[in-house]
Amino acid sequence: MGLTAVSVSLDDSVEAARPWVEAAGDLSFPVLLDANHRIAELFGVINIPSTVWFDGSGAMVRPPTIAPGDDRWRQYTGVDAAVHHDALRRWVIDDVVEPVRGWSEPAAVDAGLARAHRRVGAWLHRHGRDDLALAHFDEAARLAPMDWTIRRGSMPLKGEDPFGTPLFDFWQEWEAAGKPSYGSDSASFPGT
Amino acid sequence: MRLTLIDERESDVDATIDGDRIVVSPDDLERVTGWALKPEGFCRGEMCVPVRGSVSNGEGVDLGAVASALHRSFVSSVEGGVAAFAGDPMSSGARASIDELELPDLDGRLVRMSDFAGRKRLLIA
Numbered sequence: 001m002g003l004t005a006v007s008v009s010l011d012d013s014v015e016a017a018r019p020w021v022e023a024a025g026d027l028s029f030p031v032l033l034d035a036n037h038r039i040a041e042l043f044g045v046i047n048i049p050s051t052v053w054f055d056g057s058g059a060m061v062r063p064p065t066i067a068p069g070d071d072r073w074r075q076y077t078g079v080d081a082a083v084h085h086d087a088l089r090r091w092v093i094d095d096v097v098e099p100v101r102g103w104s105e106p107a108a109v110d111a112g113l114a115r116a117h118r119r120v121g122a123w124l125h126r127h128g129r130d131d132l133a134l135a136h137f138d139e140a141a142r143l144a145p146m147d148w149t150i151r152r153g154s155m156p157l158k159g160e161d162p163f164g165t166p167l168f169d170f171w172q173e174w175e176a177a178g179k180p181s182y183g184s185d186s187a188s189f190p191g192t
Numbered sequence: 193m194r195l196t197l198i199d200e201r202e203s204d205v206d207a208t209i210d211g212d213r214i215v216v217s218p219d220d221l222e223r224v225t226g227w228a229l230k231p232e233g234f235c236r237g238e239m240c241v242p243v244r245g246s247v248s249n250g251e252g253v254d255l256g257a258v259a260s261a262l263h264r265s266f267v268s269s270v271e272g273g274v275a276a277f278a279g280d281p282m283s284s285g286a287r288a289s290i291d292e293l294e295l296p297d298l299d300g301r302l303v304r305m306s307d308f309a310g311r312k313r314l315l316i317a
Contacts, residue, residue: 004308007316014298021298029316030303032295036198041279042288045317054313058289058305067316092312112265115278119198120267123274132272 003092005029008039010048010149012122012157035126036119040149041112047148051084053091062091065100066184076171077184084185100183114144118154125157134158145173146180195268197255198276199225207275208252214268214275215252225277227262229253234261290315 007027009017012035021031039045043052045064053062067084068077090096121136137154144150151170155162174180195207197216205220218229227234233242247257259266259277268275290313291306305313 002311003314004311005314005316006303006305008295010317014300018298030297032297032303034295036202036276038200038293038295039315039317042293043290043315045315048317050317052290052315052317054290054315056310056312058291058309058313060288060290064317088314110265110280112278112280113267115280116265116267116276119276119278120269120272120274123196123198123202123276124269124272127272127274129269129272132269136267136269 007031008034008045010034010037010039010045010153012153013126016156035122037115037149037153040147041115045149051088053097061097063100063183079184087185098185101185109144109147111144111147114140114147114150117143118150121154122157130157146177148174193270194273195270196274197221197224198274199278201225207255209270210249213254213256214270215249215254217252218248221253221255221258225258225262227258234258 006029009020009031011017011033014033017031017033021027039052043060043064045052047064047066049066049068050064051067052060052064055061065084066077066079068074068079068081070081074080087098090098117136117140121133121140124130124133124136137150137158140150141154152162152167155166160166193207193209194204195214195216197203197205197207197220201224203220203224205216205224208215222228227236227241229248230240233240235241241262243261245257247253247261255268255275255277256266262279264277264279266275266277291309294302294304294306296302
């Protein structure tokens with residue numbers, strides 16, 4: 001049957017995504033840009049790095065799963081990259097879909113309305129209207145406080161460092177809430 | 193006024209502001225959202241959603257009413273010249289097929305996931 005891998009960037013623009021893609025060197029799979037976060041709406045991808053598995057008919061066989069490519073962020077994610085890679089191989093070669101560990105439902109939020117505010121805010125930012133954009137980002141965050149694509153994804157647009165203090169503040173908030181919406185292949189997740 | 197409308201696609205459309213209503217042509221709506229206004233309601237492929245009340249005033253369709261009919265959210269910034277639909281199909285348990293997804297690569301070329309139908313697909317975000 002074969003496997004096709006595609007990488008989707010949730011960055012706001014080609015300019016924001018390109019340095020990361022170039023730093024990765026020659027990639028054997030396409031890199032697509034999803035500035036309007038369609039994959040959040042369609043498949044519930046609200047955090048990175050993550051993977052979603054689909055069968056040959058296009059149906060999702062595994063929901064978004066935290067899946068770092070390596071162990072660089074191991075101490076934060078609690079996820080071993082090798083465990084995920086083994087699960088991936090078993091699916092591709094043997095058609096075995098391992099259950100995701102640690103999955104917890106997010107609190108009920110109006111995610112659709114939050115995403116619509118985020119789309120309007122991101123467009124306004126791209127077009128130099130930060131004076132109008134900020135209220136939309138704030139409303140999106142209020143409506144979907146545990147959504148990484150909204151919370152962390154809005155940091156660069158608000159002039160905040162997505163690898164700095166705002167990220168760690170948000171991480172603590174998310175951890176205190178029980179790390180909702182995401183599972184992984186590691187037995188230690190969520191928690192230790 | 194010119195308004196950028198965002199949904200599956202993003203496009204500039206001619207919009208009329210009528211109080212709280214933002215009205216665009218059915219053709220523009222279909223171009224951006226994929227939903228066509230027909231006598232039986234809003235249709236997309238073989239699927240139709242009946243419309244209660246009026247979404248059309250003869251000159252066009254009211255985007256807020258369209259969002260209600262399609263159970264989608266709608267946010268606008270008339271001052272900024274932009275409006276967007278979004279939804280949350282996961283909350284209703286409906287899971288989209290990856291074949292529905294088409295996105296541009298970094299050079300702007302549109303890639304359709306349906307081009308890889310029949311193969312397992314791994315989406316990496």
